Amino acid sequence: MADNTNSANQTQKKQFYKKKHREQMKHQVITFAMMIAFTMLAFGLVMAEVDAMFTVPIILVLAAVQVLFQLYYFMHMAEEGHEWPAAMIYSGVFAAVLTILALTIIVWW
Amino acid sequence: MAEDVLKSGNLPENPERATLEGRNKFMGFWFFLGGEVVLFASLFGTYLALRNSTVDGPTGQEIFGLGLVFLMTVILLTSSLTSVYAMYHMKNNDFKKMQLWLGITVLLGFAFLGLEIYEFVHYVNDYGFGFSTSAFSTAFYTLVGFHGAHVAFGLLWIISLMIRNRKRGLNLYNAPKFYIASLYWHFIDVVWVFIFTVVYLMGKVG
């Protein structure tokens, strides 16, 4: 399992990775900024007492997008080696959606 | 191989997945998070079913203070970013900086938890909104409390990792541990995004 490449190669690789990581980090900071913006937008809509019919779907979509940001950028779900994690998360989401639908729609009052 | 996993330095690009044990941890933890999705979905579903069952107790609309929640949200989101920084330094094999950013993450986590406790105390004392007040209150405290418990557990976990490894730096044995702890921390954030949207914002809208 251990890396068998020689050390010169190693340093070169390291440099390359470092650069790559810095790139990634930039993306992540942008992501973060957008998440904060979304949050402010959502709170803003509610505090401004915009009509509920309009607000609720929007804030739900904003939340969903934020979560995708977290999953794909912060948790790297887009990178290779994440096929199974993605499959399992989406299976979980499938079960989750059914559960929530059931408990909101076919529960009487 | 066994003993070299404890040697620090000279780590491959993805140290968390460089060993079989690391890959197992990584996969297993992601799958666990898949299960957690259903766990929280069940709690959200229950909450949604009961959110209007306030009986005599106060409604969400009456008690939720958005300012505090906004502050909590920003703190938690920021802590997510700081843990990304920690992982960034982990991948660059810079243990000191990783510890530093993890430290900041922990501090933010405590701030969040403190505010949450303050919030609960405030509801109980000022609004008489206790766990047994109504079905709504029970559902509220259970959902938000489960999240809070996750935060608390995450804090203990990260702290113990930091203390345990403070002297020996990063290696192939502890890198996966740090990595999944940070995944956990992000997941907590994911849940919170839905909590502030579904519980607080939608509660306020009515």
Add this chain to the structure above:
Amino acid sequence: MSTTAENKAGFGSVLWDYLTTVDHKKIAILYLIGGLFFFILGGLQAMLIRIQLIAPDNEFISAQFYNEVLTMHGTTMIFLAAMPLIFALMNAVLPLQIGARDVAFPFINSLGFWLFFFGGIFLNVSWFAGGAPDVGWTAYAPLSLFSESHGVDYYAIGLQIAGFGTLMGGINFIVTVVNMRAPGMTYMRMPLFTWTSFIASVLILFAFPALTVGLFLLTFDRLFGGNFFDPEMGGNVIIWEHLFWIFGHPEVYILILPAFGVFSEIIPTFSKKRLFGYSSMVFATILIAFLGFMVWAHHMFTVGLGPIANSIFAVATMAIAVPTGIKIFNWLFTMWGGNIRLTSPMVIALGFVPTFTIGGMTGVMLASAAADFQYHDTYFVVAHFHYVIVGGTVLGIFAGIIYWWPKMFGTMLNEKLNHWFFWLFFIGFHLTFFFQHFLGLMGMPRRYWKFLPDQGLDLFNLISTIGAFGMAIGTIIFLVNVVMTQMKGEKVSGDPWDARTLEWAIPSPPPFYNFKQEPLVRGLDALWVEKMQGNGKIQPAEPLGDIHMPNRTFVPFVISLGLFIAGFGVMYQGAMWILAGIGFATTFGAMLYRSLKDDIGYHVHKEELEEEGDGSNG
């Protein structure tokens, strides 16, 4: 448990060995013993039920006690007998089938067992602490809130502990399959038992959290003043039903899929043919799991969800008959043109096919939402689910135990006694449950402590009770067989059945590191491929080298024990809170110890391995 070397070692050291083991093969034996113990317990409870119902207006046991026995029978059988026995087979076989030296998380594997074990014990302590739960295994609220004894608290906390164990076991197997397959073992070369266990584990991962939450809500309501299910305080009892069945229906497929897997191994082996339609079998398994999540409300047709929801769930439920039918026909056509040997596992498989088909067909009848207004909560349902559970899961478990017994213990159960066991159990089974269909249609609801005379229900109930005795005698013969075989201790070869899959390529029982060299898999039915195309031996994928093994550990036992102790504190509260303190401190202390102490395992060195000689078959 049985090898001569261990017999010579003292009892204490054997015990310590099992308390601290992380070897999946030993954990399998632990699950087997635990599961069989609870199966006998649940079976004895079933006998009490049947004796009470032998005649109308019988007063053999009291109404309250009947409800306790009934609840514990269902709960014990499902959670403490069937699940662990399935885990026993999975642990014993799954890593071997994919050519792995170990499971992905040996530590968590052992933790899973001990949590199950302590959860099961916790649940059964209720018998001695004021009464067992008495509200049915489904524990519908608000009856579960009305119940006065601590029984339901034992139910909620006990299942919670055992449930954590199951969840961990499930994750362990998923990762094992994803990450630990030997070179060449592609997904579409995995034996079907591995496939079904894998999919069942995925179901565990997504179904158990719903139960976890349900049990938490129940605990909060009963012990901490919560209002989830209290209509007076705005609570809603239907939430429990949904959560329970969102878990409960996938659970029944968790129970049946591995059994399907077992038969998909046995039938090809004893027909000397490869499985007919392998890829459609895999596909059907996945489809069953997927659909299994969308049908839970078929348990709630009479609850009043309205005709739209009922219709949707009825049709979705019926759809499951299609992939299951694919399986039935594939098994039949595996035998078609084969060379069928009627060994006992094969005879059990042959008993399974028609029995499960009947059970599945009554399932589809139940799925007809309107007609279910007549069937629901009657003995028709009881008959349905015993046909699928006993005729499917339990037969699958016994077939699997008999089939893999040589692999697990290196000995062979007596074939004659196996046949006796099967026929008594099988005939007893049909006597017991076939007539219950009619009892249900004739107006006998389930969970009835008594039925009244002059309602035409006497005869069938009597027959049913007689049949149950047949099952009991059959089970006793099986147990006798086990004891006799182990006393004799006659060794068998690594491949006594002339089988097809990888686990049969290594000695019985396998060495603790399973494969001396990682095997190279060259096709579906890896061993069969070598038997046909090679020299009958699996090629190694690597040169002989050191083998990395995990260290034994006592920590899982301690973690579980802590929760066990804490459970009492949470339940009795007051001065007993101190127990909760001690228990949680123990658990978290042990977890902390685990995460702080490096545990990187050890190596079996190449030289030692060479001394042991040829590790391959024979």
Add this chain to the structure above:
Amino acid sequence: MKGWMTRFKAVMALTVMALILSGCGEPFLSTLQPRGEGAAMLLELIILSTVIMLFVFVVVMAIYIYVIIKFRQKKGQEDFIPKQTEGSHALETLWTVIPIILLLILAVPTVQYTFAFADVNTPEVSEEGEELDQIWIDVTGKQYWWHFEYEGLDVTTSQEIYIPTDRRVYLSMISDDVIHSFWVPSIQGKMDVNPTGNRNEMWLQADEEGVYWGKCAELCGPSHSLMDFKVIAVSPGEFEEWVEDMQGVTGEEEPETATAQAGQEIYEENCLSCHAVGSSPNKVGPNLTNFADRDKLAGVFDMTEENLFEWIDTKGEEMKPGNLMVDAPYDLNEEEINQVIEYLMTLSPSDVTPESADNGVYIDSDLSDLFPEEEEDADEESEEDDEVDEDEETDEETDENDEE
């Protein structure tokens, strides 16, 4: 909705099946001997699905038996290695498609019937084409007995409901404690009785006069198996008579004999807190207005003096474990109990009793006399709807009050 089954009825197999099945069980209890429209429809569905299943089973078993006989290992063939067939697309398609077709055949009537059973809003139409009044009964399930209030008729009863034959009676059901399930196998399928705001609604219809057994079908405590009730179907005219007789009872009627009068006094002192005679809202114990006419005591025991004595003496403790009368604080001696029994035995306001269900007398009526204010038909419909709505509103109000 019967239309589509009629075609099927032609099939011989069906008739044979029906014959075999109808031999099963007692006519007052068995789903296989339907005595009402609901149970008859359900039996059709049951038979249809059974036939489909038998067909499948025969196919499976045919292959199965053939395979076992034909391909069993023969002597001297131990080493024979059969061809390792991989599969067959044609076959696999076949056994995917055929089950789908069979399931569709079952699914269509399933959905139709599911909706038919849920329909409680369309009033029935008489032969003359007039809409019939809907008789609504509020059902309350309680540990371990049933309470019935006839909406708008001011009639209350427990343990037994009387219904007219040949027309639908509508039920609106709720529970006072845990979940129960209301089931009269030979007349109609079951429906849960839930404790929350949801009132489940269903209809009952009996073709023949008779005393039909009802069962509680949801585990509700120790005496779940003893929570039986009866549906007494009498001819419409007799039903009308029964309703009128019941309406007359105020509970203050003096019995004739002195012992019974003494019994009444004891009753008023000790039992009235939980029981009632005459129309009254649902109380802790069953309504006793027509107690002496009951077919069974407490739902399951023979109506004998000994049983009644034991019931009052022991408060039913052993007879119905866990029943709530054990909380009754009274302490009566033998004589007093006998006096109470004598009084209870006078509670027979009507000549219409369970026996009327099989005395062969049939009196017709359209029951319109019971609903006088709705006789003018012009805006009858809307009025009636209004009334139902109002009722629902009051229900909701009471629920809210309960919560407070």
